[in-house]
Amino acid sequence: LPHLCASLVGFSSVEAALELDNFADDDDGAAEKKDSSESTAKSGDKAAVRMTTAAGRGSSFRESSERYERALVAELGNLLRKRAVGATLVELARASCLVAAFRSALKIVHPSSSTRKSDKELLAMDVDIIMTGLKVAQEEQLNATAKHISDGKKEPMQVGRSQMNNLRFNKSFRGGGTLSENAADKSSPPKVPPEEVLDFPFGLSEMKQRQISNALDSIDPSLRTQRGTMNQIMAANELYTFSQSVPQIIRSIHARVIVFVAFALSQEELGQVFASKQGGGIAGYILDCVEECVAVAAVGMKDGYAHFDELTVEQAVQITADISALESALPRLFGTVMRGLCHIGLVKADLLGETFDYADSVLKGACKSCDTQVANMYSVVYEICRNKIDMLIDFSLENFSWVCKTVRDTPNAYAESLVEYMRATFQCLGPMDDGSRAGLHFSCCGHVAERLVKLLTDPVEDSEGKGKSKSGGISPVAKIDPFGLKNLATDIQHFEAFADGTGVGQLRECFVEVKCLATALLDKDLPMLLLPENSNARRKRYPFLSLDKVYCVLEKYAGTGLGEKLMARGAGIIKNDFL
Numbered sequence: 001l002p003h004l005c006a007s008l009v010g011f012s013s014v015e016a017a018l019e020l021d022n023f024a025d026d027d028d029g030a031a032e033k034k035d036s037s038e039s040t041a042k043s044g045d046k047a048a049v050r051m052t053t054a055a056g057r058g059s060s061f062r063e064s065s066e067r068y069e070r071a072l073v074a075e076l077g078n079l080l081r082k083r084a085v086g087a088t089l090v091e092l093a094r095a096s097c098l099v100a101a102f103r104s105a106l107k108i109v110h111p112s113s114s115t116r117k118s119d120k121e122l123l124a125m126d127v128d129i130i131m132t133g134l135k136v137a138q139e140e141q142l143n144a145t146a147k148h149i150s151d152g153k154k155e156p157m158q159v160g161r162s163q164m165n166n167l168r169f170n171k172s173f174r175g176g177g178t179l180s181e182n183a184a185d186k187s188s189p190p191k192v193p194p195e196e197v198l199d200f201p202f203g204l205s206e207m208k209q210r211q212i213s214n215a216l217d218s219i220d221p222s223l224r225t226q227r228g229t230m231n232q233i234m235a236a237n238e239l240y241t242f243s244q245s246v247p248q249i250i251r252s253i254h255a256r257v258i259v260f261v262a263f264a265l266s267q268e269e270l271g272q273v274f275a276s277k278q279g280g281g282i283a284g285y286i287l288d289c290v291e292e293c294v295a296v297a298a299v300g301m302k303d304g305y306a307h308f309d310e311l312t313v314e315q316a317v318q319i320t321a322d323i324s325a326l327e328s329a330l331p332r333l334f335g336t337v338m339r340g341l342c343h344i345g346l347v348k349a350d351l352l353g354e355t356f357d358y359a360d361s362v363l364k365g366a367c368k369s370c371d372t373q374v375a376n377m378y379s380v381v382y383e384i385c386r387n388k389i390d391m392l393i394d395f396s397l398e399n400f401s402w403v404c405k406t407v408r409d410t411p412n413a414y415a416e417s418l419v420e421y422m423r424a425t426f427q428c429l430g431p432m433d434d435g436s437r438a439g440l441h442f443s444c445c446g447h448v449a450e451r452l453v454k455l456l457t458d459p460v461e462d463s464e465g466k467g468k469s470k471s472g473g474i475s476p477v478a479k480i481d482p483f484g485l486k487n488l489a490t491d492i493q494h495f496e497a498f499a500d501g502t503g504v505g506q507l508r509e510c511f512v513e514v515k516c517l518a519t520a521l522l523d524k525d526l527p528m529l530l531l532p533e534n535s536n537a538r539r540k541r542y543p544f545l546s547l548d549k550v551y552c553v554l555e556k557y558a559g560t561g562l563g564e565k566l567m568a569r570g571a572g573i574i575k576n577d578f579l
Helices: 002-035 041-084 089-109 114-123 129-151 161-166 215-219 230-236 245-269 282-303 313-343 349-396 413-429 434-457 482-501 507-522 532-541 547-555 562-571
Strands: 156-158 168-170 178-180 208-210 238-243
Touching (some): 002 041, 041 089, 238 313, 282 349, 434 547, 482 507, 507 547
Antiparallel strands (some): 168 178, 208 238
């Protein structure tokens, strides 16, 4: 294309020179005619015939030249439209810039040609070329995101030594430099955008998580198990919340938007009339490009994994954290784009307020797209955890007998396995934000408590006579004795101790219903509390107790017999006083 355009410009310049030469011959012929006005009539007649012939020859030359030039420009336009089908965004931008320079050159070398009036129509790629470019940008961004996800490490990036603790050397005219751990420099003007960090654009350098391998290190530094100073231990375990692909994806979005700006600006220079749009004309289309690229990038982060159905908790959490990191970088990304649009004059002065209002609405739309994908991934993480919890419960309690005959001092094996799994799972939630992390704690513990309640209260046989739980899985508890209830209470205490150790406030409240049920059934005053006249006292002691669920458990209750009760009292065994 550059060679073809150069040859056409050269042809037009030659034609302009030849046309200029023909005009000079006509002037010379007119001068000769004026000088020979006093000559003989015969000589005057010959000169008149010669001038008429020259004028006819010049007009014919000009028309044929313009027709040929128009055919060449039309051929170039057909070639552009043909190549625009299936072209990349970079190719569209380069072709647009080339054609804009080509038209400017034609206006300079041969402005008098009648073809200049139809250059716009002959070279137009498409009446809706801007929407074509927007669609191409979306497809390319989706493919680029998938490539970055597949090529990158699917784990949090480690903080480099240069970024350790965000230390800055602040200088002041009143005193010497001091080391400060504040990320912001108070001496800098508040309206100056924050300084960008190489390889971590748009605030990604501030998104760090802190992991300490042993809980004793954070409780009491004197008891830490690692060697070295506390800052060295923290730096060794300091990680970003996002993986390696996130900075690459954000840079690809920024680069693609820059190319789209060059493409749209060239189309505007070519005389392309954009449809009326909220947000100040061409600037609105550019902001739409940013929003759509962010939306497809958020989708690509989730779809970039080859086996999405086989995700682990760590992978699902990392996808969620990556999309959240992308969302956190959007305000500064949009600010950079808007400053660039203002610098190159694409934001009109009379539409300044409207353009910035539209930018705010587009930013909200992009954040909403990321929020949607984060919510979907949160559901995926919870589904993985729930399925694993169900599998552990079904495996551990498949042939478990709740008629125990003895009291255990330690929790049952199923309770310990559940606690160990949840502890290991919750340690993988570091890249997630505090709200999502706490939400998963409550969801997992609540699901464990719900399964235990259903196992105790669901009927043994359903309407079809099959011994399966209503929620699927193993059959509900068929028989349970006081020792089984006592051991269940011990398991619940183990769950509550684990909930208190996570640091999530009020997490133990997830087990309040099953605890209330087990405690009430072990209460020797329960027969009196179940009387209608003692309903207020019952609600006061057990506010979360459901009489329907107590009835369901009592249907499965297996008594110990009078003999065992008398033996327990006679031997003075205080720990079995619940009998």
